Amino acid sequence: MIRCIAIDDEPLALAQISSYINKVPYLELVGRCRDAAEALKVLRQTQVDLMFVDINMPDLNGLDFVRSIEEPPKVIFTTAYSHYAVDGYKVQAVDYLLKPFGLSDLEAAAERARQRIESETSAYGFVPQPTSAIEQDGYFYVKNDYRIVRIVIDDIRYVESMGEYVRIFVEGQDRPFMPLLSMKRIEEILPSDHFMRVHRSYIVNLRRVTDITRQRIIFGEVQIPIGDSYKQALLDHINARLL
Numbered sequence: 001m002i003r004c005i006a007i008d009d010e011p012l013a014l015a016q017i018s019s020y021i022n023k024v025p026y027l028e029l030v031g032r033c034r035d036a037a038e039a040l041k042v043l044r045q046t047q048v049d050l051m052f053v054d055i056n057m058p059d060l061n062g063l064d065f066v067r068s069i070e071e072p073p074k075v076i077f078t079t080a081y082s083h084y085a086v087d088g089y090k091v092q093a094v095d096y097l098l099k100p101f102g103l104s105d106l107e108a109a110a111e112r113a114r115q116r117i118e119s120e121t122s123a124y125g126f127v128p129q130p131t132s133a134i135e136q137d138g139y140f141y142v143k144n145d146y147r148i149v150r151i152v153i154d155d156i157r158y159v160e161s162m163g164e165y166v167r168i169f170v171e172g173q174d175r176p177f178m179p180l181l182s183m184k185r186i187e188e189i190l191p192s193d194h195f196m197r198v199h200r201s202y203i204v205n206l207r208r209v210t211d212i213t214r215q216r217i218i219f220g221e222v223q224i225p226i227g228d229s230y231k232q233a234l235l236d237h238i239n240a241r242l243l
Contacts, residue, residue: 002114004050005031007039007065008078009057013099017052017078020106027110036065044233047188048073050094050113052106055079066093070200071184074116076109134189142168142179149177157208157219159186161201169219171208198234199227206237 004027008014014032021029027050031042035057042048051073055062062079066072075092080099094116095109134140139152151170160167160176161183167176168186187195187203194207202224204217211218212234215226226234 001028002026002049002110002117003028003030003047004052004073005029005033005039005042005048006052007033007036007057007062008052008054009034010054013054013078017106020103021052021110023103024107024110026114036060036062036068039065043069043073049117050074050076050110052076052078052097056081071182074113076113135191140189142177142181144177144179151177153190154205154207156190156195156205158205158222158224159183159190159203196230196234196237198230199225212238 004021006014006017006021006029008017011034014034018029018032021027030046030048031039033039033042036059039051039053051066053062053066053075055077056079057065060068062077066075074094076095076097077093078097078099078101094113097105097109134153138154139150141148141150143149151168155171157169157171159169162178164180164182165178166181166183166186167178169176183197183201183203187197190203195203195205197203198217202217204219204224208219209217210220217224217226
């Protein structure tokens, strides 16, 4: 199932595209947003794989909104103005729907997004398992140095982004595992109740943190920076448990 949101400042257009999305079997609509601010709230609260974004919105247009996201989901732009098409593809949009469009047009664009998502998931080297199975079993597999290795989620100390790879630091292991895997994908499968993105390049297991300063998270001799855009969520987590 592909989790998606629709963003459009026009109520009728938002209702129409939402109706179309609900008719595509493999799409799950998890948010209807009137502007970029509403969309950001949804993105912070839930996993989103695909966004249908209107370009012509007040305050912050769709193109600038997508550019402002560090690791945006896949994007399908919608607009009544064809001259935006080139700009849309500059931000690596999957497709571009020119208003007015019908259900068949949206289905074709959604299929291209589905193929892109599936091909990238396979290319990243992740051995596919349903997320529910990973949550239930508490472990997953990755390809590392021509081997497939099993990683117990609770044993992970932190994850570091290295371009197209991630380094997964595991308790008891001298060296990190380094699979071809995106930070977005690893963030999706790690349980959010005790794993948190604290920097664009780091996810930490909060249960294994030994010390926190104003700008750093301490793992023994390792110090991990706290990004400004992630600081408030970390403070909220700490304050909820502060005695």
